[in-house]
Amino acid sequence: MTSLFALVDCNNFYASCERLFRPELEGKPVVVLSNNDGCAIARSNEAKALGVKMGDPLFQIQDIVKQHNIHVFSSNYELYGDMSFRVAETLRSFTPNVEVYSVDESFLDLGEFKFLNLPEYALNIKNRVKQNTGIPVSIGVAPTKTLAKVANRIAKKSPKANGCLVLTDSYHIDEALKRTEIGDVWGVGRQYAKFLINYGIATAYKLKHTNDSWIKKHLSVVMLRTVKELRGEPCADLELEPGKKKEICTSRSFGKPVKEFDELLEAASTHAGKCAFKLRKQKCCAKELTVFVHTNRFADTPQYFNSKKIQLPTASSSDLELIKHTKKALERIYKPGYLYKKAGVIVSDIIPGSNVQLNLLDKTDHGKEFTLMQFLDRITNKFGRDSVKVACQGIDPKKNWNLKREFISPCRTTRLNEILTIRI
DNA sequence: TCTGGGGTCCTAGGACCC
DNA sequence: TCTGGGGTCCTAGGACCC
Numbered sequence: 001m002t003s004l005f006a007l008v009d010c011n012n013f014y015a016s017c018e019r020l021f022r023p024e025l026e027g028k029p030v031v032v033l034s035n036n037d038g039c040a041i042a043r044s045n046e047a048k049a050l051g052v053k054m055g056d057p058l059f060q061i062q063d064i065v066k067q068h069n070i071h072v073f074s075s076n077y078e079l080y081g082d083m084s085f086r087v088a089e090t091l092r093s094f095t096p097n098v099e100v101y102s103v104d105e106s107f108l109d110l111g112e113f114k115f116l117n118l119p120e121y122a123l124n125i126k127n128r129v130k131q132n133t134g135i136p137v138s139i140g141v142a143p144t145k146t147l148a149k150v151a152n153r154i155a156k157k158s159p160k161a162n163g164c165l166v167l168t169d170s171y172h173i174d175e176a177l178k179r180t181e182i183g184d185v186w187g188v189g190r191q192y193a194k195f196l197i198n199y200g201i202a203t204a205y206k207l208k209h210t211n212d213s214w215i216k217k218h219l220s221v222v223m224l225r226t227v228k229e230l231r232g233e234p235c236a237d238l239e240l241e242p243g244k245k246k247e248i249c250t251s252r253s254f255g256k257p258v259k260e261f262d263e264l265l266e267a268a269s270t271h272a273g274k275c276a277f278k279l280r281k282q283k284c285c286a287k288e289l290t291v292f293v294h295t296n297r298f299a300d301t302p303q304y305f306n307s308k309k310i311q312l313p314t315a316s317s318s319d320l321e322l323i324k325h326t327k328k329a330l331e332r333i334y335k336p337g338y339l340y341k342k343a344g345v346i347v348s349d350i351i352p353g354s355n356v357q358l359n360l361l362d363k364t365d366h367g368k369e370f371t372l373m374q375f376l377d378r379i380t381n382k383f384g385r386d387s388v389k390v391a392c393q394g395i396d397p398k399k400n401w402n403l404k405r406e407f408i409s410p411c412r413t414t415r416l417n418e419i420l421t422i423r424i
Numbered sequence: 425t426c427t428g429g430g431g432t433c434c435t436a437g438g439a440c441c442c
Numbered sequence: 443t444c445t446g447g448g449g450t451c452c453t454a455g456g457a458c459c460c
Binding site: 033034035036037038039041055056057058059060062075220221222243245246247248249250251252253256296297298344404 | 429434
Binding site for chain 3: 101102104186187188189191192219220222
């Protein structure tokens with residue numbers, strides 16, 4: 001075996017971030033909610049032990065929350081993003097070969113370190129991340145990414161492992177696979193787990209020994225890669241450069257239901273502006289824009305779901321241009337009389353900004369808009385989000401469409417912007 | 425009263441062509 | 443009533459991930 005990967009996974013990441021600035025909550029149950037304070041999306045170990053499940057709606061766990069004095073937070077993505085960056089920086093002090101896989105997980109290529117004392121090295125990483133950032137992590141080390149995931153799960157759960165597990169010899173790998181339920185394998189979701197259990201394949205170990213052609217026939221080539229990775233055959237390398245997005249979506253549920261077109265437009269244009277910003281950040285333009293709206297599927301009220309895709313005359317990353325077309329699309333799908341719960345904008349057919357073909361029939365001065373957007377981004381950088389807005393995005397934060405965030409913590413690590421915005 | 429958001433990849437099936 | 447075969451491209455939908 002030549003390859004070696006480590007998966008570093010932050011424990012209960014959002015809950016751990018919130019606790020950093022409230023040390024008195026150490027050892028106490030903490031829950032972080034999704035947008036609009038809807039569901040539990042992160043739980044401290046104490047909250048897990050009390051039976052709070054991932055995705056539980058707040059209103060359904062209200063009793064346990066009160067009874068056990070669980071500390072509840074609205075999600076604060078600015079804080080989590082900043083802490084995520086700091087964790088990644090610490091990991092890069094061990095090796096430049098770090099793939100930031102998600103906000104709370106990174107893969108490290110340890111191929112060149114395999115002659116070191118790996119358990120000690122992993123423990124070293126864990127301790128330094130804790131020391132530098134305050135965030136507790138678990139580390140799994142193995143010859144493939146999928147096996148590193150397996151190792152990580154056990155490292156996190158087993159008290160004996162102390163947060164780190166190295167799986168390099170086949171005996172221990174197989175023992176770990178026997179202890180891993182099929183649904184806990186990376187790449188096996190709910191549907192596939194159900195299907196596989198039906199055929200008597202209930203553990204990772206069984207999956208490892210399933211016939212290739214059967215997998216390909218009944219599942220997919222993606223699953224075949226997973227199986228090969230379980231056998232120690234690497235099918236996925238480290239991705240060092242974050243790939244450019246093929247589509248970008250911004251959407252939110254509303255704090256309260258929205259009826260009127262103008263308010264829906266405020267929400268949709270705000271999402272369009274965010275999409276434009278994300279496009280500029282990766283120096284790209286989009287040729288297609290989709291707007292969608294829908295009512296609350298949980299409510300016992302008339303339901304309506306619709307979307308409209310528009311081809312832009314010229315690929316663009318300008319707030320003004322995307323908002324203009326968002327309005328057009330929204331006019332096509334808006335129906336009065338419904339209680340809308342969510343709106344969103346998706347931009348797709350994304351191309352590099354340098355490849356934009358000008359359209360002779362298009363009257364917009366794209367050069368001018370590009371310069372305007374550069375100024376807009378500079379102002380935003382200096383004075384914080386939402387310092388400048390397009391009028392139809394609205395300025396009243398009390399409007400129904402805005403997020404409900406009753407339990408938000410202050411942005412302690414990135415507060416400079418906030419202070420500047422207030423002063424101006 | 426209250427139920428997240430943002431992605432990717434693959435496949436099946438339809439439209440169209442020769 | 444019978445009514446090709448193969449290729450490409452596109453889209454919708456389903457699966458997965460965090």
